[in-house]
Structure formats: structure tokens, C-alpha cells
Amino acid sequence: MLACATALSQAQPAPDPLPVTEIAPGVFIHQGAAAVMTPANAGAIANVGFIVGDAAVAVIDTGGSVAEGRQLADAIRRVTAKPVRYVINTHAHPDHVFGNAAFAGDAIFVGHKNLPRGLAARGPFYLSNFRRILGDDLMTEVKIIAPTWLVDGEDVLDLGGRRLVLHAWPAAHTDADLTVFDEQTQTLLAGDLVFLDHVPVLDGSLRGWLSVLDALARLPAQRVVPGHGPIAAWPDALAPERRYLQRLAEDVRGLIARGAPIRAAEGAAAAEKPHWSLFEEYNTRNATAAFSELEWE
Amino acid sequence: MLCMAGALAAGAALAAAPEPPDPWPDLVRDVFDGRPLAEGTGVIAIDMPARAEDAAIVPVTLRLNLAPGDPRSVKAVTLVIDRNPAPVAATFALGPDAGVTAIETRVRVDSYTDVHAVAELDDGTLHMTKIYVKASGGCSAPAAKIADEAKKNLGQMKLRQFAGPDGASREAQLMIRHPNNSGLQMDQLTRLYTPAFFVRDVNIWQGEKLLVKMDAGISLSEDPNIRFTYRPTGAATLRAEAVDTDQNVFRGEWPVGLGE
Numbered sequence: 001m002l003a004c005a006t007a008l009s010q011a012q013p014a015p016d017p018l019p020v021t022e023i024a025p026g027v028f029i030h031q032g033a034a035a036v037m038t039p040a041n042a043g044a045i046a047n048v049g050f051i052v053g054d055a056a057v058a059v060i061d062t063g064g065s066v067a068e069g070r071q072l073a074d075a076i077r078r079v080t081a082k083p084v085r086y087v088i089n090t091h092a093h094p095d096h097v098f099g100n101a102a103f104a105g106d107a108i109f110v111g112h113k114n115l116p117r118g119l120a121a122r123g124p125f126y127l128s129n130f131r132r133i134l135g136d137d138l139m140t141e142v143k144i145i146a147p148t149w150l151v152d153g154e155d156v157l158d159l160g161g162r163r164l165v166l167h168a169w170p171a172a173h174t175d176a177d178l179t180v181f182d183e184q185t186q187t188l189l190a191g192d193l194v195f196l197d198h199v200p201v202l203d204g205s206l207r208g209w210l211s212v213l214d215a216l217a218r219l220p221a222q223r224v225v226p227g228h229g230p231i232a233a234w235p236d237a238l239a240p241e242r243r244y245l246q247r248l249a250e251d252v253r254g255l256i257a258r259g260a261p262i263r264a265a266e267g268a269a270a271a272e273k274p275h276w277s278l279f280e281e282y283n284t285r286n287a288t289a290a291f292s293e294l295e296w297e
Numbered sequence: 298m299l300c301m302a303g304a305l306a307a308g309a310a311l312a313a314a315p316e317p318p319d320p321w322p323d324l325v326r327d328v329f330d331g332r333p334l335a336e337g338t339g340v341i342a343i344d345m346p347a348r349a350e351d352a353a354i355v356p357v358t359l360r361l362n363l364a365p366g367d368p369r370s371v372k373a374v375t376l377v378i379d380r381n382p383a384p385v386a387a388t389f390a391l392g393p394d395a396g397v398t399a400i401e402t403r404v405r406v407d408s409y410t411d412v413h414a415v416a417e418l419d420d421g422t423l424h425m426t427k428i429y430v431k432a433s434g435g436c437s438a439p440a441a442k443i444a445d446e447a448k449k450n451l452g453q454m455k456l457r458q459f460a461g462p463d464g465a466s467r468e469a470q471l472m473i474r475h476p477n478n479s480g481l482q483m484d485q486l487t488r489l490y491t492p493a494f495f496v497r498d499v500n501i502w503q504g505e506k507l508l509v510k511m512d513a514g515i516s517l518s519e520d521p522n523i524r525f526t527y528r529p530t531g532a533a534t535l536r537a538e539a540v541d542t543d544q545n546v547f548r549g550e551w552p553v554g555l556g557e
Contacts, residue, residue, distance in 0.1 A: 036434065036435060037435070093436035094436060095436070114444070114445075117444060118440075118444075121440035121441065122438035122440050125352070125407065125438045125439060125440070126438060128408075129408075129432060129434070129438075132409075133434050171442075171443045171445075174442075175443045175444060175445070201435075201436065203436060203437065203442060204443060205442070205443055205446070259457070259459040261356070261401060261524065262354075262356045262401075262403065263344075263346070263356045266350075284350040285350035285351040285433065285437060288350055288351050288354050289353075289354060289442065292354050292518070292522075293442075295455075295472065296472065296474075296520075
């Protein structure tokens with residue numbers, strides 16, 4: 001048994017801390033791979049990060065596996081000894097919450113008021129479906145941990161001399177989207193309300209998302225950390241996503257007006273294909289969801 | 298929290314186990330009383346994407362293909378998603394002379410699974426076809442996208458009408474706002490399990506004649522949706538009545554005609 005454990009630990013040396021970049025003073029970000037979650041990337045496809053205040057640290061999304069969450073925790077320890085007081089989940093998707101268990105303990109989990117419901121509805125399916133996608137090794141430790149600090153409208157977290165303003169948005173990318181605005185550096189951590197390069201993924205409301213974009217654009221940020229893609233200037237970073245969503249809405253409305261069946265939705269927004277990575281993986285599902293929403297208009 | 302941990306642990310144990318045995322033989326016994334199912338007769342076909350792009354909304358079309366001059370007619374069609382928690386997604390009973398040749402709806406797909414469609418003819422024979430569908434990966438889940446929206450507009454109906462595939466037929470699409478909640482999910486605020494809450498029975502008439510009666514279950518997507526072809530009789534209206542598991546009754550009536 002001892003030999004076995006030794007062999008295991010030799011076979012799996014502790015991975016390096018997650019590579020992070022200090023994109024603004026005290027704001028550290030890991031840019032996820034432009035890919036779908038696989039065993040090889042350990043689910044590390046979303047942008048995750050942390051913000052360090054005078055007294056404490058807030059983590060913003062924990063990654064697509066407990067392995068990634070632990071690497072993120074290691075990255076924090078390299079930067080500061082201050083405690084992680086808050087773990088903020090921007091929404092319910094696996095690539096943003098599967099690392100939560102790495103921070104279970106003293107941290108307070110924070111999310112949109114709808115997030116517990118979303119996790120309850122989706123969690124069991126995610127846990128079984130991702131066994132197939134990520135494999136047992138990465139999934140064994142994943143736990144669905146729901147927030148206990150729930151945000152309805154606007155709220156503020158104080159890290160000690162540093163205020164994070166949280167916004168809970170109406171249904172857009174999902175029905176539990178939360179953004180984090182760091183007042184000190186005017187950095188917006190937008191979660192998946194903003195995609196760059198990686199095609200936007202619709203799992204909430206297309207009409208809602210387009211209307212949230214207008215409100216989002218008014219936040220006085222200098223830069224944005226999107227849920228996927230590079231850090232970018234604000235609000236210019238919204239332009240490609242807005243263009244895609246508008247094209248999707250226009251094409252789908254055209255199909256509905258012509259009486260096309262929902263299967264025909266897969267051809268919508270085809271003109272956008274050259275502009276995005278992972279278009280094939282997500283566009284059809286976006287169009288299907290958009291069709292079922294817009295046919296009620 | 299204990300409940301949740303227990304449920305999750307059970308789910309994890311299930312998923313780690315080898316692929317469970319094919320549920321179809323038991324379904325044939327339980328759903329079809331073990332009656333013989335004729336395969337390859339061409340009476341029924343399933344049109345469905347091989348990969349469920351969005352686990353919550355998978356379009357499926359059932360096509361009925363009795364040869365011209367065949368004196369038989371289709372009495373009912375049953376759609377079964379073998380590995381879903383409630384495999385029988387819906388049974389569509391067709392009115393005599395309704396002339397239904399295609400039925401489209403949207404379902405949830407929880408797993409990698411066979412999907413079977415079985416047509417019952419008026420001579421008592423059962424005709425079966427199947428297709429294999431993979432649940433989507435990624436962040437999609439067979440759950441409501443906007444849980445509040447469907448509740449807010451509960452029971453709202455919309456009927457869309459189209460020209461049929463040939464001059465003699467028409468096509469109609471009935472949409473019903475309903476969360477079609479599958480139940481069993483725990484509300485983490487109240488620590489209570491959500492009871493199942495879904496549309497279980499839908500009847501659609503042309504004038505006084507039944508076109509389609511759908512007995513449905515939790516495998517239908519939220520906002521249940523049925524689009525079908527039919528043979529017009531010249532009746533002035535289409536009428537629908539739906540009943541959900543809380544005995545809410547929703548009704549609608551629309552003049553027959555193209556356009557919306």
C-alpha cells in the first residue's frame with residue numbers, strides 16, 4: 001500500500017501553479033485555452049483569477065476541475081499570504097465552478113441569486129456527463145458548491161481598502177450572470193457576459209443578452225477580463241460579441257418568418273464563422289436556443 | 298445538505314459504473330406489453346441530429362410513410378428516449394382521417410442513448426425504428442434556461458400555421474409556455490426537492506374532429522411544442538386544450554388560415 005502510494009506520487013508530481021498575469025495592480029488573471037474541456041487541458045478553458053486587497057483575497061471563478069482550482073490556489077500563495085475570503089462564481093457552467101472544492105473551507109461562496117437553483121438543476125447532469133468528457137480522475141473530487149452570499153441587483157465586497165462591486169444581471173448568457181468591477185483599477189471581470197475570439201455561447205436569453213450589453217457598456221471600466229479570450233479595452237471589447245448576437249437574432253428571425261422548422265436554425269449566423277474559434281462546437285446550439293426563444297415574438 | 302451530498306454521491310457512483318444494460322427489452326415489455334415490433338417496414342422514420350447540440354432542446358421529427366393506397370392508417374406514435382429518467386417522451390394518438398404524416402417536437406436528452414419511435418396501425422401492428430443520439434458536452438444541460446420566464450407566462454399558447462408539404466395538407470405548430478419541470482432537483486435555498494411539474498396531456502382539434510392527442514412526460518423540452526401536418530376538412534377553427542400535472546387547464550382557439 002505504501003509502495004503503491006509512493007508510485008502514485010512519483011507518477012503525478014504536483015503540477016505547477018496556474019500561470020497568472022498581473023493585468024492591473026493586484027488583479028491576477030489566468031487566460032484559459034481556446035478549447036473545449038478535455039482531460040489534457042484539465043478543463044482549464046475559462047479565464048479565472050483573483051484580486052488582492054489589504055486584508056483578503058477574492059477568487060473570481062475556480063476553473064474546470066479541482067486540479068485547476070488547486071493550481072489557482074497555489075498561484076495565490078505565491079503572490080500573497082492573505083486569506084481567500086470570497087470565492088465568486090460568475091455563473092453555473094462547469095468551466096467556471098468545477099474548481100470550487102479547492103477553496104471549500106473558510107471562504108464564502110458568492111453568486112447571483114439564481115445560481116443555487118441553476119446549480120441544483122444542472123449539477124447532477126454535469127457530474128455524470130463530465131465523467132465521460134473529463135474522465136474519472138479529474139471528476140472524482142468535483143463537488144457542486146452553491147453560493148451562500150447571494151447577490152440580487154448590486155452588492156459590494158470589501159477586501160480591505162478595495163471594493164469589488166458585484167452586479168447580478170437579468171437572463172443573458174445564463175439566468176445567473178454576475179459581474180465583478182474592481183473600483184481601484186477600473187477592471188471589469190465580466191464572466192461569460194463577454195466573449196472575445198471564442199464564439200459566444202447562449203444558454204439564457206438572446207434578447208436579454210443584447211439588452212444587458214447596453215447596460216454593461218455603461219460601466220466605467222478601463223478594461224475587461226472576458227469569460228473567454230484576451231483582456232481588452234472597454235467598452236470596445238463588446239463590439240464583436242454584439243455583432244454576432246445581432247446577426248444570430250436577425251438570421252433566426254428570418255427563418256421563423258419563413259416558417260422554417262427549428263432544425264433549419266443550424267444555418268443561422270453562418271457569416272460569422274470566420275470571426276470566431278469553436279464556431280462549429282457552439283453555433284448550432286446557440287441558434288437552436290435562439291429559435292425557441294424568438295419564435296414567441 | 299446531507300440529501301444533496303447523498304444524491305450527488307449516488308450519481309457519481311452510477312456514472313463510474315460500467316454502462317448499464319440496454320433498457321430497451323424492459324421498455325418493450327412495460328410500454329408495449331411485449332408485443333412484436335416490426336422493424337424496417339418503412340412505416341415510420343425518425344429525423345434527429347446524431348449529436349444533441351443543446352441537451353435541453355433537441356429537435357425530433359417523426360415521419361409516417363404509409364404507401365399511397367395502403368388502406369391502413371396510423372393510430373398512434375410513441376417516442377421513447379431509452380436512457381432518459383422518464384423514457385417515454387410522448388405518445389401521439391392521431392384522429393381518424395387526421396392525415397398526419399409528420400410530427401415535430403423538442404426533447405431533452407440526458408445521455409448517450411437509443412431513441413425509438415413506434416407507430417401503431419389500425420390493424421394492430423406495431424412498427425419501430427430507432428436512432429442513436431449523443432448527449433451534448435459542454436455547458437448545456439437538460440434544464441430550463443430561464444426558470445422564471447416559463448413560470449411567469451404559464452400556459453400561454455401560440456399557434457403558428459403553414460402551408461403543408463403538398464397542396465392538400467396544412468401544417469400547424471402549437472406552443473405552450475410551461476417550465477415542464479422534471480422534478481427531483483433540490484432547491485438549495487429551501488432544501489426541498491422540486492416536484493415534477495409538466496404538461497401531461499394536449500388535445501388539438503380541427504373543428505370538432507380530433508387531430509392529435511399527446512400524452513407527454515418530462516422528456517419534452519420546456520415550453521412544449523408540437524408541429525404536425527394534417528388534412529384540412531374546411532373547418533373554421535383549430536382548438537387546443539392542455540392539462541398539466543397540477544390540473545391546470547390551458548385552452549386556445551384560432552381561425553384556420555395561413556399567416557400568424
